[in-house]
Amino acid sequence: MIFMELNENAKEQEFLRKKFRQFYETNEITYPSKVQNREFGIGEFGKKIVKRHMSFANSNFFNKFLKEDVPFYVSASASLYKRPDFRPMEKKEMFGSELIYEFDADDIKTDCRNGHDSWKCMQCNALGSGTLEKCPSCGSNSLSLDQWFCPECINETKKQVFALVNILKEDFGIKEGLYINFSGNAGFHVHVENQAVEKLSKEARIQLLDYLTLHEINLELLGFFLQKKTFVCPKDPCFGQIKRIKTALSDMLSKADIGELATYGLIPKSKLKSLLQNKNFVLESLSSGTLFSIDAGAEANKKFWLNILNYIASKIALDIDRQTSSDIYKLVRVPNTIHGGTGLIAKVIKFEDLSKFDALKDAVAFKEGRTKVYITKVPRFYLYGNYFGPFEKAEVELPDYAAIYLIAKGKAKLV
Ligand SMILES: [Zn+2]
Ligand SMILES: [Zn+2]
Structure with missing residues (x-):
């Protein structure tokens, strides 16, 4: 074989x-x-x-x-x-x-992948665009993936x-x-x-590696916890992991996207009204060591901030294998x-x-020369400032760099 x-x-x-x-x-x-x-x-x-x-x-x-x-x-x-x-x-x-x-x-989920990647289920032959881990039709995880990459x-x-x-x-x-x-x-x-x-x-x-990926971080040990009725955090200036978390939190609060805060804080939007109305005060408090108390009891306030902090930690953790x-x-x-x-x-x-x-x-x-190839099937792809394709069962003359790219990927043959 x-x-x-x-x-x-x-x-x-x-x-x-x-x-x-x-x-x-x-x-x-x-x-x-x-x-x-x-x-x-x-x-x-x-x-x-x-x-x-x-x-x-x-x-x-x-x-x-x-x-x-x-x-x-x-x-x-x-x-x-x-x-x-x-x-x-x-x-x-x-x-x-x-x-x-x-x-x-290929470890990072981006929208462009629906445009250039495709999959085929080896069990039931279903196929579709994007990159999946499991077949949506039969649930099998033996998928054959065709992955491509673009500037995005x-x-x-x-x-x-x-x-x-x-x-x-x-x-x-x-x-x-x-x-x-x-x-x-x-x-x-x-x-x-x-x-x-x-x-x-x-x-x-x-x-x-644990430090970089915020692996199993303990928010309380880092200084984020409920003290009496107030949720406290380390005061500025901060360093290291605390600084990364606080910077991302500050960015999120500055955006004041109620949908995002409610979704990741797992709380109804109605409880976030005063948080949004007092944005500047919220940001000042964050800097001086307190997380603003939302319109809910101490326990719900604590849960809200922990949910937000854990979401932020997962978002800023580096994607290192x-x-x-x-x-x-x-x-x-x-x-x-x-x-x-x-x-x-x-x-x-x-x-x-x-x-x-x-x-x-x-x-x-390989910037010079042109070569004729037979292409089985490729999506539209970008190389050296140009877009090519999509091609299917086509004989095409391409610049050498594009012909080499497709041949090396096993997607084209010389003619
Ligand atoms: Zn399947
Ligand atoms: Zn892409």
């Missing part, structure tokens, strides 16, 4: 490899740092990792390998080892590990990156060794490479290499350039 598939795509794979080789022949890859201490892994068409436990003596050997072997994916360990090619893992002798946080657009959902992941970088800088004073790269598909990776974090234990990494973030053995795409599932560059971005970074444009590697 696998052999058949490989054979079926032989021409396409050869085409992609030729293009990727051109890229590596003209672009020196200067990441990761400390090449000699990293474990590397490579992938082939449709498979991100087919081989790991590889190592290179230095960056020159690594670049030589990229030019000669041209892997479709290349990843390196977040951890540093004395003997990165030894196995099992314990024999590698780890002596440090950088922090890498991954944000992916990728920008949504940027917000997470901004929030994370601000916390790392403000709450932890991390300023050195922080850099960001596009994943090459639909998200961003934030790397922290400095001595302060390199030696953190696994437990410390999990605590850090616990599993991958605390896995010290993980391999992560080498920055500035090609993502074999899109043909885009996993491009390094300066933090100050992130807001204007247009991933599906600025990460395009």
Whole structure:
């Protein structure tokens, strides 16, 4: 079966490899740092990792390998080892590990996904648009998803990156060794490479993760609780998690959206009249350490504020995958290499350039040439400033970057 598939795509794979080789022949890859201490892994068409436990003596050997072997994916360990090619893992002798946080657009629910994603139920053959976890017809969770990404959902992941970088800088004073790269598909990776974090234990990494994701926060311990008949909170100035919660609460109260407050506070709108009429006073009280008492008894007031605070905590918690973030053995795409599932560059971005970074444009590697392809079925998609499609069972001549993108995604063949 696998052999058949490989054979079926032989021409396409050869085409992609030729293009990727051109890229590596003209672009020196200067990441990761400390090449000699990293474990590397490579992938082939449709498979991100087919081989790991590889190592290179230095960056020159690594670049030589990229030019000669041209892997479709290349990843390196977040951890540093004395003997990165030894196995099992314990024999590698780890002596440090950088922090890498991954944000992916497919973890974030955005409206645009109804426009570009689709699903098919493998049980009952029902199909529809968007991304679902369960089939609405038969309840099965074996769905085949066809996921695409657009500037809207990728920008949504940027917000997470901004929030994370601000916390790392403000709450932890991390300023050195922080850099960001596009994943090459639909998200961003934030790397922290400095001595302060390199030696953190696994437990410390999990605590850090808990802090960032507000995992199981105890509002009372943070200073939000009912004192006699008043719900109190820490006074300004605040720091860390308290500051994040209070800032978001202040934003929510400033908007004074009665529907939102009633929905998430689980209280009838009629009880929120004086809260809305006294907005300025409400905000001043928040700053000086009291949450305004709504038109209800102390117990209902307490429940209202706890509901609102818990809602806010869930809203501002960073969407970081616990599993991958605390896995010290993980391999992560080498920055500035090609993502074999899109043909885009996993491009390094300066933090100050992130807001204007247009991933599906600025990460395009193959800007010249045109190629004719046969497309099975694709929705309208955006690349390098242009929109293409939708196409279904069509033979089209496309700019190379778009043809490569579709071929790499397994959606088109050469003609
Ligand atoms: Zn179904
Ligand atoms: Zn989108």
